[in-house]
Amino acid sequence: MKETLARIRAEALAKIADTSADLEQIRIQYLGKKGELTSVLRGMGNLSAEERPVIGQLANDIRTAIEAAIQSKSAELKAKALDLKLKAEKIDVTVPGERIPLGHNHPLSIVQRELEETFIGLGFSIAEGPEVEYDYYNFQALNIPENHPARDTQDTFYITDNILLRSQTSPVQVRVMEKTKPPIRIISPGRVYRSDAVDATHSPLFHQCEGLVVDKGITMADLKGMLELFAKRMFGEQTKIRFRPHHFPFTEPSAEVDISCFVCGGKGCRFCKNEGWIEILGCGMVHPFVLSNCNIDPEVYSGFAFGVGIERVALLKYHIDDMRLLYENDTRFLDQF
Amino acid sequence: MNLSLNWLSDFVNVSDIDAKAYCDRMTDTGSKVESFELLGEDIQNVVVARVISMERHPDSDHMWICQVDAGLGEPVQIVTGAQNVTAGALVPAAIPVAHLPGDVTIKAGKLRGVESNGMLCSIGELNLTVHDMPGAAENGILLLDESFADKIGMDIRDALQLKDTVVEFEITSNRPDCLSVIGLARETAVSFDRPLTVKEPVVRESAKSDSIDKYLSVAIDAPDLCRRYCARVVKNVKIAPSPLWMRMRLRACGVRPINNIVDITNYVMLEYGQPMHAFDYAQLEGQAIHVRRAGAGEPFKSLDDQDHILDTSMLVIADGKKPCCLAGVMGGANSEITESTKTVVFESANFDGASVRITAKKNGMRTESSGRFEKGLDPENCMPALERACELVELLGAGEIVRGPIDVYPGKKAPVSLPLNADAINRFLGVDLPESYMQDVLRKLQFKVENGIVTAPSFRSDIGCMNDLAEEVIRIYGYNKIESSSFKAEATQGGYTEKQRYAIKTEDALLGMGLSHIHTFSFISPKQYDRIRMPADSEQRKSVVISNPLGEDTSIMRTTAVPSMLEVLARNFNMNNSEASLFEMATVYIPAADSRDLPAENKVLTIGMYGEKAGFPRLKGILENLLKISRISDIAFAACTDDPVFHPGRCASISTRDGKSLGRFGQIHPLTAANFGLPVPVYVADIDFDGLFELSGSTILYKSLPKYPASARDFAFVCDEDLEVGTIDEVIARAGGKLIEDIHLFDIYRGPQLGEGKKSIAIRVTLRAPDHTLTVEETDKITKKILGDLEHKLNISIRN
Known part of the structure; x- marks a missing residue:
């Protein structure tokens, strides 16, 4: 009997090892109900009591061995088959992907959003105001009475004697202060209009972003600190700012602000016309006239305001050399953003 | 304001400071420097020389060979073609290698075979004009007078005082005092902590001179517009060119020298910041000056020979009869200083800024003078300026000062x-x-x-x-x-408003669906309404009109953003961009009923596209997605056949069930498209973004996932072409009631076997009950009802 078992074992394992073997048939042939090993085991009744456990043990070992062999062979075959399948499925990965239409945001919107996110992070809200505005809000309430020479610097489009296209976003300051008690912390991006003919650096319509903070104890040092934060966020951590005294009727003191050139880092290059600095915005401490005009007591509250040209930031940031591109909306231009 | 640093040195000494450093510090302390220029830098190796002898060039009928003493010990041979040079003349000579303005280099060379070791220079070659050098030949060599005899060999820039540094300041409107050499000297002195020396002008007056009262009286009839009027009379005036130093200072500041009296008024204006005027006394009638408002319609000829008709808002300086000067703006032709002027009245006055500004604007002439007055000048400055002018008259020997100034000063103000x-x-x-x-x-x-x-x-x-x-x-x-700090203030909430957030969400969704964001001008030409074929009587044509537009193209505020979109699409098409899918979040401006009120500013969303992927279904799909993310349901799309902007068969309106319109979209009418030069199908949506926002919902409530399976039934019908799928959907929805989960059109087929004007439609209806598995009987019952209703209501039957 031992010999029979040994033969079955050898035969079965050999068959399994044969690559073309049908494993299921082999299993049935040896291990099935009518299989060879099963029928050997059935004849165990004729064995002596001493032999029976020995042969039984042997037969079980052979069964386990065959089963293990079948299993490993089966896994091997599956792996081979999968391998073949994967090989057959190989594609050329350098073939371009499907062109899923992709929309591109406008550079002005990208900059505006960045500004908004920066200031929202500092607790600012986004205020809005009309573009067709009363003379009062655009000028008079901002300490620019009729026939004030400062009106000359902003050639204004008029609708009627009293209504105009706002020449700055500053009227939103007044509208906000009229309606809100301090603390006030807003920015107001939007369109402004000036009577400038279109060329590479001028447009009769452009975008500004106004900023206004009014609270107790707001200082000029705070204004500087906040603009530093803004400049770093918009133009990179290395950016430095420089204040130059200036005059705006609605702020006092007023300043123009330059940022260190982000191309050369301030050493001077073609981009910054060898200055090392690039003019970026105007700002100042809110004039007490403007505060009192909005029923905010300048003895109790102080504040600062700033206005930055969104086009200016976009042109600088993306090295765009012609402002007209922003309004032409050529897809070859837009697709780059 | 151009500042000559030579001039500045009369008052403060900064000669040891480098020009760049000077400019930087001045900018830092509030006097912004735009640029600076080193005058005379472009002239090198040009010296004063004397022509010793001259002989004709052997091979030329117009050239001369000159032996020139340029102070070098040996004479220099220079060939010149100029005809105004004579032996003994003092001339500027360029000695090689010399440089002249305009990047001209003078080297030694030969002229028709004769050696020439330099060039004699004309005023033009030195970048001077006959105004700078009165009497100089325009087409010849600059001949210097004998006062230069002791300057032979001297650098011409030193001899003619051409070396200077001119700094261009941008002076803000609140600091008219800095529109002057003295004003900037004050700022310079503080900025560099240097002493400032401004000497009080001294007028000797002519001992023999009689008193001004015999000549003139001054009356201010409009003290609200004239706070102070000072005058002096100069007699025995000798009109002549002013001296070199004065001409060169004026030149450096960009002012053209004219004659001593006019130059003095300009010189004082630049030095003191006080505009001055000089009248020819002989032309003043009645020995009186009246500072008065002009009469309505009063004529006036300014000294630039322009005729003006004045009105009562304008201030004039008049004699007994006629206006002689538009106060603070420009003098009159009738009393202008001429070569024959013998007696001069100097005016140094203070006029109201706003009045001068309006007058200058109305008469279309902004002058150096009006530009200063309109910023509001200091009346205290009138008298020192007048005295300075008279001091200069005496210094230049231009006339005798009659005793006593006249000073009428009704508007003295207390200091702040x-x-x-x-x-x-x-x-x-x-x-x-x-x-x-x-x-x-x-x-x-x-x-x-x-x-x-x-x-x-x-x-x-x-x-x-x-x-x-x-x-x-x-x-x-x-x-x-200032050391930066971060503000310590009460915390504020900050952030976007709900509407701003919705706008951002919309933009992001549109970008995600392949549309690019555009920005276009808010003002358009009224012709754009014609181009989009808006009906002539349309209310939408009523626009906010700009009273002073740049041009017709940008003269009204748009009430629709559709033409802007079409223009951009056309531009892209013309640039051979094969496709474009764009959107704009635009503002439109709807005039108020009362023109004293501000217009309504409404937000609209326009979408536009052309190209391979563009089409009605794609546009509608984008809008449907937008409605979906806006959580807006119950929206009706209806065919819109009467909007001339759009294709009559390919346009839909979007509205709520209760009839509120949210806009329209579809293919642009080929005639409209053609008006924009677009020969391809173009698709546009014009959506009321404010309306969309009002309907949008932000509340999200989860519904539990279905527990029971759905069953689907497919229906295929043949129906008339005109029958809209929307109508069929509606009938099915009603027939199916609550158990309908989805109605999905999956095929439309048209073919010859269906017959003319017919189409075949295939729809899958998904049914599901929330609380049990639908039985076959239930499904059949609904199917039957759907079929019955379709037949009954729409007269269509299932296709076999």
Whole structure:
């Protein structure tokens, strides 16, 4: 009997090892109900009591061995088959992907959003105001009475004697202060209009972003600190700012602000016309006239305001050399953003 | 304002400071420098020389061979083609290698075979004009007079005082006092902590001279527009060119020299910042000056020979009969200084800024003078300026000053005084400067500081509150020395409003669906309404009109953003961009019923596309997605056949069930498209974004996932072409009631076997009950009802 078992074992394992073997048939042939090993085991009744456990043990070992062999062979075959399948499925990965239409945001919107996110992070809200505005809000309430020479610097489009296209976003300051008690912390991006003919650096319509903070104890040092934060966020951590005294009727003191050139880092290059600095915005401490005009007591509250040209930031940031591109909306231009 | 640093040195010494450093510091302390120019830098190796002898060039009929003494010991041979040179003449000679303006280099060479070691120069070659050098030949060599005899060999720039540094300042409108050499000298002195020397002008007056009262009286009839009027009379005037130094200073500041009297008025205006005027006394009738309002319709000819018709808002300086000067703007042709002027009246007055501004604007002539007056000048400056002018007359020997000025001063103002609260200033600026420092700065700026009270000098009309004092202190201390801080303030909520957030969500969704964001101008041409074929009587044509537009193209505020979109699509098409899918979040401006009110500014969303992927279904799909993310349901799309902008068969309106319109979209009418030069199908949506926002929902409530399976039934019908799928959907939805989960059109087929005007439609209806598995009987019942209703209501039957 031992010999029979040994033969079955050898035969079965050999068959399994044969690559073309049908494993299921082999299993049935040896291990099935009518299989060879099963029928050997059935004849165990004729064995002596001493032999029976020995042969039984042997037969079980052979069964386990065959089963293990079948299993490993089966896994091997599956792996081979999968391998073949994967090989057959190989594609050329350098073939371009499907062109899923992709929309591109406008550079002005990208900059505006960045500004908004920066200031929202500092607790600012986004205020809005009309573009067709009363003379009062655009000028008079901002300490620019009729026939004030400062009106000359902003050639204004008029609708009627009293209504105009706002020449700055500053009227939103007044509208906000009229309606809100301090603390006030807003920015107001939007369109402004000036009577400038279109060329590479001028447009009769452009975008500004106004900023206004009014609270107790707001200082000029705070204004500087906040603009530093803004400049770093918009133009990179290395950016430095420089204040130059200036005059705006609605702020006092007023300043123009330059940022260190982000191309050369301030050493001077073609981009910054060898200055090392690039003019970026105007700002100042809110004039007490403007505060009192909005029923905010300048003895109790102080504040600062700033206005930055969104086009200016976009042109600088993306090295765009012609402002007209922003309004032409050529897809070859837009697709780059 | 152009400042000559030579001139500045009369008042403050900064000659040891490099020009760039000077400019940087001035900018830092508030006088912004635009640029600076080193005058005379482009002239090198040109010297004063004497022509010793001349002989004809052997091979030329017009050239001369000159032997020139250029102070080099040996004579220099120079060939010239000029005909105005004679032996003995003093001339500028360029000695090689020399440089002249316009990048001209003079080297030794031969002219028709004769050696020429330089060039004799004309005024043009030195970048001078006959105004700078009166009497000089325009087409010949500059001949210098014998006063240059001791300057042979001297650099011509020194001999003619051509070397200077000119700094161009951008002076802000609040500092008209800085539109002057003295004003900038004051700023310079403080900025560099140097002493300032401004000498009081001294007028000797002619001992024999009679009193001004015999010549002139001055009356101010409009003291609201003229706060002060000072005058002096100069007799025995000798009109002549002014001296070289004066001409060169005027030239450096960009003012053309004319004659001594006119040059003096300009010189004083530049030096003191006080515009002056000179009348020819002989032309004044009645020995009187009246400062009065012009009569309505009164004619006036200005000295540039322009005729003006005046009105009563304008101030004139008149004699007994006629206006002789438009106050603060320009003198009259009738009393202009001429070669034959013998007696001059100098005016130094103070006029109301707003009045001068309006007058100049109305008459279309902004002058150096009006530009200064309109900023508000200091009346205290009138008399010193007048005295300076007379001092210069005496210095130049241009005439005799008649005894006594006339000074009518009805508008003297008390100086502005403010308490100096150092703590408040420090708190406001966020710095910690000692009060003594503040006092020091203010005193240097010529403020008086006494007992804690600061009094501003009369020329600082911009000072009015604590902030102004703070600015004075900090600009001299240095804005950039302020140490930055972050504000400590009450916390604010901040963030976007719901509508702003919705706009961003919309933009992001559109970008995600392959549309690019555009920005277009808010103003358009009224012709754009014609181009989009808007009906002539359309209410939408009523627009906000700009009264002073740049041009017709940008003359009205748009009431629709569709033409802007079509223009952009057309531009892209013309650039051969094969496709474009764009959107704009635009504002449209709807005039108010009352023109005194502001227009409504409404937000609209326009979408536009052309190209391979563009089409009605794609556009509708984008809008449906937008509605979906806006959580807006129950929207009806209906065919819109009567909008001439759109294709009559390919346009839909979007509205709520209760009839509120949200806009329309579809293919642009080929005629409209053609108006924009678009020969391809173009698709546009014009959506009321404000309306969309009102309907949008932000609340999200989860519905549990279905527990029971759905069953689907497919229906295929043949129906008339005109029958809309929407109608069929509606009938099915009603018939199916609550159990309908989805109605999905999956095929439309048209073919010859269906017959003319027919189409086949295949729809899958998904049914599901929330609480049980639908039985076959239930499904069949609904199917039957659907079929019955379709047949009954729409007269269509299932396709076999």
